Amino acid sequence: MHRMCANYRLQIVLGHLEGPGAKALGAHPTSGTASPAGVQLQQFQYTLDNDILTLEQRKFYEDNGFLVIKKLVSDADIQRFRDEFEKICRKEVEPPGIQIMRDVSILKSEHTVSEKVVSKVQDFQEDEELFRYCTLPQILKYVECFTGPNIMAMHTMLINKPPDTGKKTSRHPMHQDLHYFSFRPSDRIVAAWTAMEHIDRSNGCLVVLPGSHKSSLKPHGYPEWEGGVNIVFHGIQDYQKDNARVHLIMDKGDTVFFHPLLIHGSGRNRTQGFRKAISCHFASSSCHYIDVKGTNQENVEKEVMKIFNKMGLTDVSLKDFWKFRARLVKGERINL
Ligand SMILES: O=C(O)CCC(=O)C(=O)O
Known part of the structure; x- marks a missing residue:
């Protein structure tokens, strides 16, 4: 559960910092607008590795405990x-x-x-x-x-x-x-x-x-x-x-x-x-x-x-x- 996010590292390497669905969802003040540059390599605790959440959304949930x-x-x-x-x-x-x-x-x-x-x-x-x-x-x-x-x-x-x-x-x-x-x-x-x-x-x-x-x-x-x-x-x-x-x-x-x-x-x-x-x-x-x-x-x-x-x-x-x-x-x- 507390392992390094492999997807995250891969996305940094590939330079793809937005996951699928990001455009469709759009920015929302309660759904995470953290700048990708501000996202540090870290262990995620509250979310699992997945291809659904954008990094911003994932980080938002980790920090805030909710996501709209x-x-x-x-x-x-x-x-x-x-x-x-x-x-x-x-x-x-x-x-x-x-x-x-x-x-x-x-x-x-x-x-x-x-x-x-x-x-x-x-x-x-x-x-x-x-x-x-x-x-x-x-x-x-x-x-x-x-x-x-x-x-x-x-x-x-x-x-x-x-x-x-x-x-x-x-x-x-x-x-x-x-x-x-x-x-x-x-x-x-x-x-x-x-x-x-x-x-x-x-x-x-x-x-x-x-x-x-x-x-x-x-x-x-x-x-x-x-x-x-x-x-x-x-x-x-x-x-x-x-x-x-x-x-x-x-x-x-x-x-x-x-x-x-x-x-x-x-x-x-x-x-x-x-x-x-x-x-x-x-x-x-x-x-x-x-x-x-x-x-x-x-x-x-x-x-x-x-x-x-x-x-x-x-x-x-x-x-x-x-x-x-x-x-x-x-x-x-x-x-x-
Ligand atoms: O929908 C609501 O008003 C609150 C619902 C809620 O927080 C709950 O049932 O735990």
Whole structure:
């Protein structure tokens, strides 16, 4: 993993400092504009040797822990995900294992089943239409740069951030996704998050703290917010707002790939629309499970156990939970 990048050396020798796709992607302030001359021979830790990322993109991810690729998912695919989401909300389709969540502020106030009361669906691995997102070749092409060739889809979500009712419950506290994961190593895990419409600060874009993927996993818990917080929306304890944070303004189809230790969250949705994004966490199938007992992730295991217990399942662990969710999307299944 920590070996010298052979591709990089080869490209220097050949003088080809831009990889395939560089022109199509164009420059983007959140996708790396480092000058090739400024790129030093180095060991890469967070990306693998590949012919997909330009050197600038690779260096950008190494330094910042995220990378935005413009227009990666087509309007036609996004429309299909929207249509399926609406069918799920109306209960016209009921894929096994799917979890349908409501925002805490609308939890009890409305009983009709519609897009307007669902804040998120997750675990759509048995829904052929939504799961297509996790198998799109253009997504997996990038995922492979971080995970390697054997890829598992671990966690799937379509987030439908509702208009904030004034209680600020539509915010997602700053957190590190690794807090929820009982598999390692973290550098072989990556999230793909695709904007299903234009997303900016008005409707609650992603907020990231560049470079925070180089830090360790911090203790998380429920933030003490007045208006309440959604179930299992843990945040970093004692998080202090950091001026270095960056708001990711994204257009429909733009996709951000990010490291599971990157500190991120999202702001309030101040519009009347439901802000939509589709996302999957991928991991190399050669990752291994860990026991989180005695670590600061124990609180997640306890919450997940409560959910299992409600389903009548006892004597299960966080590892069982992840094994149940994991699906092979490319290559071969090794450990996960
Ligand atoms: O889409 C969002 O608002 C934030 C999603 C997120 O950070 C997460 O679910 O981990």
